[in-house]
Amino acid sequence: MAPLSLVTASVSLLAKSFSVLSCTSSLARYSSVLPTAYVSTVRCLTTQTSGPPKRPLNGYMRYVQQQQPIMTRQNPEIKANDIIRKIAQQWRIMTPEQKQPFEExxxxxxxxxxxELQRYQAQLTPAQVxxxxxxxxxxxxxxxxxxxxxxxxxLGKPKxxxxxxxxxxxxxxxxxxxxxTQAKMKSLLEDWRNLFSHQKQVYTQLAEDDKIRYKNEIKSWEDHMVEIGREDLIREQTLSTKKKLATRAAKTGTKKAQAANKASATGKSKTNEKAAKSSSTKTVRTTKKT
Structure with missing residues (x-):
């Protein structure tokens, strides 16, 4: 009777063979449906233990992947970004029939x-999930x-x-x-540390001027954000400062109103007292005449 480990290994090998055969047959059927000029080979994703399977490219990215090396060979003097722009323009003017092979x-x-993603997730432990x-x-x-x-x-936020x-x-x-870049920054840091204090003072003053520049620009920018209804982009410290100022203004307004009401009440009471005194004086005079 064969050992248990040998039987297990044989079963595993057969399973892998069936998986490869099924993947190959699906690729053959797929390649026969679409023209070879439009379709790059679909990689059969196998179960990965190091990470999840990669997401497939959409139709547009497949077109870019196919056209980029061709356009680079035809236009070696053009920059990579410009080549991508040209490919994007071509994609936009293509008909649905021309895009169909890439979409399929x-x-x-x-x-x-x-x-493959379901197969990968099924083998994960709770900690890995x-x-x-x-x-x-x-x-x-x-x-x-x-x-x-x-x-x-x-939106033009200042640096x-x-x-x-x-x-x-x-x-x-x-x-x-x-x-x-890393080596240059390291050497610059050494040079900075070796500078005298009066040499560093020049850059310190420039930094202070830059702070003033930023303070003025960020204030104007935040005022503009309030005007266009984007208060969500304003800094927390600015919002808290505005709330404090609004609270102070409200308190000041309340105190002024209370003072005005008090002054008005005092004026009315004095007027009433004068009116009472005047009426009493007139009464006394009338009594004497009588």
């Missing part, structure tokens, strides 16, 4: 992705921060003031020692 390829890959959820939240928070930063840039060292680094970065 994307749908097929998406179906395969769902199968929790870790993946944490990583997903971190990725979402990072994307949200990037989107917010891009929005603030588009924060620079430190004395940042100003020094921007002025001397080109001639700094080192071939990489």
């Amino acid at each position: 390829a994307s749908q097929q890959a998406r179906k395969q992705f769902k199968v 929790e870790q993946e959820a944490l990583e997903k939240r971190q990725r979402m928070a990072k994307r949200k921060a990037i989107r917010k930063k891009r929005e603030l840039t588009n 924060r003031p620079r430190s004395p060292f940042n100003i020094f680094m921007s002025e001397h970065f080109e001639e700094a020692r080192g071939t990489t």
